[in-house]
Amino acid sequence: MKVMIIGGVAGGASCAARLRRLDETAEILLVERGPFVSFANCGLPYHTSGIIAREQDLLVANEAYFKANLNIDARTRCEAIAIDRKAKTVDLRHLETGEVTTESYDKLVLSPGAPSVAPPIPGIDLPGIFQMRTVPDARAVREWIEKGSLFLTGMSKYSGFQTARPKTRAVVVGGGFIGLEMAENLVHRGFDVTVIELRDQVLAPMDREMAEIVERHLNHHGVSVVLGDAVTAFTPREDGAIEVATRSGTEFPADIVILALGVRPDTALARSAGLEIGKLGGIRVNDHMQTSDPEIFAVGDAIEVRDTVTGAWSLVALAGPANRQGRIAADVIAGRDSRYRGTQGTSIIGLFDGAAAWTGASEKALQNAGRQDYEKVYLYPNSNAGYYPGAKPIAMKVLFSRTDGRLLGAQAVGMKGVDKRISTLAMAIQMGATVYDLEEAELCYAPQFGSAKDAVNFAGMVAADVLRGDMPISHWGDPSEAILLDVREPAELRVESVAGAVNIPLRQLRERITELPRDRDIHVICRSGQRAYYATRILLQNGYRAHTMSGGMLARYHRGVLDS
Amino acid sequence: MKVMIIGGVAGGASCAARLRRLDETAEILLVERGPFVSFANCGLPYHTSGIIAREQDLLVANEAYFKANLNIDARTRCEAIAIDRKAKTVDLRHLETGEVTTESYDKLVLSPGAPSVAPPIPGIDLPGIFQMRTVPDARAVREWIEKGSLFLTGMSKYSGFQTARPKTRAVVVGGGFIGLEMAENLVHRGFDVTVIELRDQVLAPMDREMAEIVERHLNHHGVSVVLGDAVTAFTPREDGAIEVATRSGTEFPADIVILALGVRPDTALARSAGLEIGKLGGIRVNDHMQTSDPEIFAVGDAIEVRDTVTGAWSLVALAGPANRQGRIAADVIAGRDSRYRGTQGTSIIGLFDGAAAWTGASEKALQNAGRQDYEKVYLYPNSNAGYYPGAKPIAMKVLFSRTDGRLLGAQAVGMKGVDKRISTLAMAIQMGATVYDLEEAELCYAPQFGSAKDAVNFAGMVAADVLRGDMPISHWGDPSEAILLDVREPAELRVESVAGAVNIPLRQLRERITELPRDRDIHVICRSGQRAYYATRILLQNGYRAHTMSGGMLARYHRGVLDS
Ligand SMILES: Cc1cc2nc3c(=O)[nH]c(=O)nc-3n(C[C@H](O)[C@H](O)[C@H](O)COP(=O)(O)OP(=O)(O)OC[C@H]3O[C@@H](n4cnc5c(N)ncnc54)[C@H](O)[C@@H]3O)c2cc1C
Numbered sequence A, B: 001m002k003v004m005i006i007g008g009v010a011g012g013a014s015c016a017a018r019l020r021r022l023d024e025t026a027e028i029l030l031v032e033r034g035p036f037v038s039f040a041n042c043g044l045p046y047h048t049s050g051i052i053a054r055e056q057d058l059l060v061a062n063e064a065y066f067k068a069n070l071n072i073d074a075r076t077r078c079e080a081i082a083i084d085r086k087a088k089t090v091d092l093r094h095l096e097t098g099e100v101t102t103e104s105y106d107k108l109v110l111s112p113g114a115p116s117v118a119p120p121i122p123g124i125d126l127p128g129i130f131q132m133r134t135v136p137d138a139r140a141v142r143e144w145i146e147k148g149s150l151f152l153t154g155m156s157k158y159s160g161f162q163t164a165r166p167k168t169r170a171v172v173v174g175g176g177f178i179g180l181e182m183a184e185n186l187v188h189r190g191f192d193v194t195v196i197e198l199r200d201q202v203l204a205p206m207d208r209e210m211a212e213i214v215e216r217h218l219n220h221h222g223v224s225v226v227l228g229d230a231v232t233a234f235t236p237r238e239d240g241a242i243e244v245a246t247r248s249g250t251e252f253p254a255d256i257v258i259l260a261l262g263v264r265p266d267t268a269l270a271r272s273a274g275l276e277i278g279k280l281g282g283i284r285v286n287d288h289m290q291t292s293d294p295e296i297f298a299v300g301d302a303i304e305v306r307d308t309v310t311g312a313w314s315l316v317a318l319a320g321p322a323n324r325q326g327r328i329a330a331d332v333i334a335g336r337d338s339r340y341r342g343t344q345g346t347s348i349i350g351l352f353d354g355a356a357a358w359t360g361a362s363e364k365a366l367q368n369a370g371r372q373d374y375e376k377v378y379l380y381p382n383s384n385a386g387y388y389p390g391a392k393p394i395a396m397k398v399l400f401s402r403t404d405g406r407l408l409g410a411q412a413v414g415m416k417g418v419d420k421r422i423s424t425l426a427m428a429i430q431m432g433a434t435v436y437d438l439e440e441a442e443l444c445y446a447p448q449f450g451s452a453k454d455a456v457n458f459a460g461m462v463a464a465d466v467l468r469g470d471m472p473i474s475h476w477g478d479p480s481e482a483i484l485l486d487v488r489e490p491a492e493l494r495v496e497s498v499a500g501a502v503n504i505p506l507r508q509l510r511e512r513i514t515e516l517p518r519d520r521d522i523h524v525i526c527r528s529g530q531r532a533y534y535a536t537r538i539l540l541q542n543g544y545r546a547h548t549m550s551g552g553m554l555a556r557y558h559r560g561v562l563d564s
């Protein structure tokens, strides 16, 4: 059996390696257009700042490794240019020589990935404008930065460094995770960074109010975030910098520009071979990773996947799924019945020692899927025991089904413990857990690591209280005629209060309860929602129509969580 | 309804608070023998070293809080001394005054905890010998340490500090988690610490070979660990120190001794009231937390719980379960049908910036439960992407059912990411996940936080490979006539090799395969098991009888993982 794999990085290389383990006799040919197979795409941004010091560190495996250990013929600088499905051949162009050869296959695997979107903006090819997808991209950015700061050599030895240093300015176009990672790394290199994003939020897969926490965190670290604006032109300036003009009429001078406008499935080969393409523009595959031609498989960023929560097709460019899909394609080629279960979209981005992460469906994804049976809660539990130094709040939004309590999605932002909670919740979603299961979860607890009631337990408890009717909730911004009752202490209200809200501190509520009307809805506010819930319990049992304002003041403007 | 709760900390206080939320009208009386309700037991060791600076920080809630916010009558220094089940009354001794009063109840909740074991060793009451259960215990240790180092005042100002400082020696009796936490905190206070443990390992719930990694880590940080020895006497020395004599005839001088011999359910009240006690010595309850008297509930360290994996009764002293059980008892008292699902035993201990954690059943627990259908794998995945600076290996042992692949237990030790993996695996066990589910898990990945194939995925992949027959495995120490084949590079063998093993590096295996016999079992070794698996695949497909030595050289002596 001769298997050809097009694309030699996450999906393709994983497929090749797994296939060899399952089948010693298969002839495996791995072709890669770029100069490297098996490189760490996800490390590229960190190499531009030097956090990952050597380019070498990004190269996980090379052609020699594939040959010696896996008996795989891996060829770089080798581009697949056409597929002949009838003849079962692929034309390959050897980029060093320009020579074109034809190779046959019994099974073909496509893992061409998803290149960065580069719209035809005037000036987009100016020197100093980069995208970030390959090792050469990262090298080019490093070299540009180093060239630009050559005159600084030795200056850090003088104490006048800070003031003498000329300002260097970067513009990152696009507020997705690659854009934000680049923004951070450019800050580490001393740039003043502006992120320009067309949408009204960064990190599109998150819900907007959660993304706002990220935006504030970026601001806190000196990154300007411009939302709802689009770049219209790049023009060279006299001083060698680039003028970045936007639709709103603003101009941003930049010594470097990073384009991170998102990625789009590479379907050129698949289309010209007549393979089915999905509505979202990705290659359509079944759960065996087979395209509409069962001898041709496709994996990774180039395909459409089923969202495990909504069931909708979606485009998800993530390394974990790409690796797993590659492994499954290899299984199927080797005659096994492996199936891909779909993608949950679990993601994380580290940002200035904090992190934002999510798994499952966002609220907008549920809305797009037409689901109306969901509910959401906001909470701000500690990363670990509050009495242990260094505990930090985690802002969480948890979505679940009102019908059966099933967990649908979760988003979290915080300085500590975010990855753990979202990974744990990802496992919960995968296994079909309900919020009642989260209540009962038995997670690691010692004071450095968690709490006797972990953040995940709290998520479950709060959601279950809502479903059991113990905590009717309301949300900021929902239309309402309700009275607002603030149960915080007067000292807290002096910092921030809500116009028109009645203040009865929780500890006085039982004695002052008659000050409130029984015939109106009462929305109860505190800082995080916890005391409001306690008050709600008191009110409900006394015949009042109470609702807890989910997430309290912290959920009102989504601030004060990370950087307070 | 009048509800009395005996024991005012984890289980008791949680029960009281929850009950008030569910029932505004219940009369709730919470009695606590000690001077504080609602304190953070788990923080006590960290207060002795000053990591948790103020005693105040350990006090999560007090009587005034219970009154003002929860309308609960919480009484400290108030001991329940007898229960009259017929009359439904409890005699209370007010420890300040000695006065005894009688209070009636409709429902009674016992959460008396589990005091430290203190066997009748001669000299056990000498000054300088402490246990660690209460805030006064922690205070006493702090005061003792501070008194003992008074003469040091100001000395740290001189550069001769290190050599001039007299040696201070601590002996910790017992290598459970409280003992080891105390050992660490005493090291932080400058003590030379010796831990003496009767068993042949520390951290009894772990399997021995995993505990060995912890022991080496302790050694690495200057803690001596003496195993298989028991203290026989404490005697005062002339110089004011204590001589700790052991069964083996060794003597250890100590300026302070911590007794951490484990805990035993406090069943005095329950026994004298004639409530059913289980075989292990804990109060017997049903899944509603009811004792043999349905009007009396018991929760926390004092009860026996069902192990969710083995189904066996067990004693588990952990704060999370105590809190949840208290909450469930409150639910049931308030007329709800909540049930406790049993205890998984998920635990973690932080140790010198590392951690050891486990969830579900250990191998010995499975053996004790008579289960023979389990298999185990060892692996050493990175905490996060190896190409990102600061990645650390995690030593993992994963137990699963050979019959259906169900995950049974997991143990992990490492410097980073241990809590995340065990919490994620705890969720997996709770939900009945198989190792095939772990293969497919979609967890957070960015290079700071994980890998495209997370440690949890690797655990699933390796275990699933075993179950599918792709990776027959063997374990060090299993009786065997097999040939040993080491597929590491010659340079690695120079550091450590296995006597009698044949060496064929993986990359030469295909060409040199005929050097090996087809008619004998071959156990393949490498550093971690991964290359051995690759070699196993090559051998099996060529008709050889190959097995992968699970965990490779790293699993041979369980060293070199944490502190290399
Ligand atoms: C800067 C950056 C940071 C990222 N960070 C993360 C992260 O933190 N977490 C995460 O989960 N994911 C991250 N990703 C996404 C992740 O890298 C991708 O999801 C994953 O690499 C997709 O795998 P793939 O095999 O589909 O495509 P790729 O890994 O992109 O590989 C496709 C390869 O195919 C080659 N190719 C395409 N067409 C042809 C052809 N015709 N002939 C020959 N070769 C061809 C391309 O040159 C390319 O090298 C990041 C990506 C980038 C670019």
Ligand SMILES: Cc1cc2nc3c(=O)[nH]c(=O)nc-3n(C[C@H](O)[C@H](O)[C@H](O)COP(=O)(O)OP(=O)(O)OC[C@H]3O[C@@H](n4cnc5c(N)ncnc54)[C@H](O)[C@@H]3O)c2cc1C
Pocket: A445, A446, A447, B006, B007, B008, B009, B010, B011, B012, B031, B032, B033, B034, B041, B042, B043, B044, B045, B078, B079, B080, B081, B111, B112, B113, B114, B132, B133, B134, B178, B266, B269, B299, B300, B301, B302, B316, B317, B318, B319, B320, B322
């Ligand atoms: C030093 C230390 C560190 C720990 N670290 C951890 C950790 O990191 N993680 C973890 O999960 N668990 C940890 N634990 C265990 C955890 O604290 C217990 O599992 C939990 O507190 C048990 O709750 P409980 O309500 O059963 O008992 P406790 O919290 O011990 O409360 C019982 C209370 O009942 C009182 N009492 C007993 N009898 C009477 C009576 N007759 N009348 C009145 N009052 C009475 C006692 O004075 C006591 O205060 C630690 C425990 C200790 C001591």
Ligand SMILES: CC(C)(COP(=O)(O)OP(=O)(O)OC[C@H]1O[C@@H](n2cnc3c(N)ncnc32)[C@H](O)[C@@H]1OP(=O)(O)O)[C@@H](O)C(=O)NCCC(=O)NCCS
Pocket: A008, A009, A010, A011, A013, A014, A015, A017, A018, A021, A037, A038, A039, A040, A041, A042, A043, A060, A061, A319, A323, A327, B378, B379, B380, B452, B453, B458, B461, B462, B465, B528, B529, B530, B531, B533, B548, B551
């Ligand atoms: C380098 C590369 C080719 C390796 O692919 P791979 O061999 O499938 O993956 P790994 O090296 O992680 O090895 C996994 C295999 O080792 C096995 N393994 C891991 N640890 C083991 C252990 N301790 N004992 C036995 N087997 C082990 C796994 O089970 C798996 O084998 P299987 O798939 O047959 O079950 C591929 O991962 C790659 O190209 N990576 C870089 C590109 C990339 O992923 N980019 C995106 C992220 S930055």
Ligand SMILES: CC(C)(COP(=O)(O)OP(=O)(O)OC[C@H]1O[C@@H](n2cnc3c(N)ncnc32)[C@H](O)[C@@H]1OP(=O)(O)O)[C@@H](O)C(=O)NCCC(=O)NCCS
Pocket: A378, A379, A380, A452, A453, A458, A461, A462, A465, A528, A529, A530, A531, A533, A548, A551, B008, B009, B010, B011, B013, B014, B015, B017, B018, B021, B037, B038, B039, B040, B041, B042, B043, B060, B061, B319, B323, B327
């Ligand atoms: C202090 C103590 C009495 C508090 O008990 P508690 O009120 O049950 O617990 P918490 O303070 O964690 O509050 C939990 C409640 O607030 C709710 N809550 C938490 N965050 C919320 C939010 N953002 N919005 C609404 N409700 C919220 C929870 O759902 C839960 O209510 P429920 O049980 O009715 O569902 C008890 O935890 C205690 O004594 N702790 C110290 C002793 C101890 O545990 N020691 C061992 C560990 S060191």
